[in-house]
Amino acid sequence: MGLSLLLPLLLLLATLQAGNSERCDPKMDYRMDQPEHLSAPKGGTIHINFTFYYCGALAKDPRVNIALRRTHFHGQFIYNSSRHFVHEDYKDRIVLNLPEGQKSGFLQILNLREEDENTYFCRVQLKTQRFGWQLWQSILGTKLTVYLGDPSKILRRSMRTLGFKQDEAQDNGGILYASLTLSSSSSPAAHPTLPKKSPQEETLYSILKA
Known part of the structure; x- marks a missing residue:
């Protein structure tokens, strides 16, 4: 290939690379993804x-920082990894897991309380080669629901699903007693009944402390 043909080709490649670089817009080409709803x-x-995405290449020392807000987009900070800050409401209960060089991780909240029920917004800040410091945050956040578990209610719902009547499960002194008969009958229409002595039947007693 002659020099007269090679120079235009090199110029074309340089133009294409410059165009690709110009299309990298730090105001638009970023995203922070997190689940909309969680419950525990x-x-x-x-x-x-x-998981976060960004435009361009990171600096040699990107100094990635993860922060967490609550209630709304401009809400109170409850965690900041670079400042080693944890709000007193979450003292010793927030843990960040973000492997070095990775774009995804998780924030863990331990020993959940009723008052932890809220909406949480993850924010990331890092340094890029071309655009310097950049930061962005999830828009919708994650709505956390904290529910109360009642073992006796869970068992009662299970009993009703199995076909037991209300009087077949008795609460005695804080302990719930329930009886279940396992029959060898293969008929799908057969309903559980109270225990009967039979060679083909076996009684299983379930005791759950309330």
Whole structure:
């Protein structure tokens, strides 16, 4: 290939690369994804998973910082990884898991309380080669529901599903007693009945402390 043909080709490649670089807009080409809804029992643990995307290349020392807000988009900060800040309401209960060099991780809230029920917004801040410091945040956030678990109610719902009548499960002194008869009958229309002595039947007693 002659020099007269090679120079225009090199100029074309340089123009295309410059065009691709110009299309990288730090005001638009970013995203922070996290689940819209999560739920967990009181005393349990929740993981708010997040994944972030950015425009261009990171600086040699990007110094990625993850923060967490609550209630609304401009709400109060309850966690900031670079400042080692944790709000007193969450003291010793928030843990960040973000492997070095990765774009996804999770914020873990331990020992959930009723008052933790809220909406949480993840924010990321990092340094890029071309655009310097950039930060962005989830718009919708994650709505967390904290529910109370009642073992006796859970068992009662299970009993009703199995076809037991109300008087077949008795609450005695804070302990719920229920009886279940397992029959060898293969008929799908057969309903559970109270225990009967039979060679083909076996009685299973379930005791759940309320």
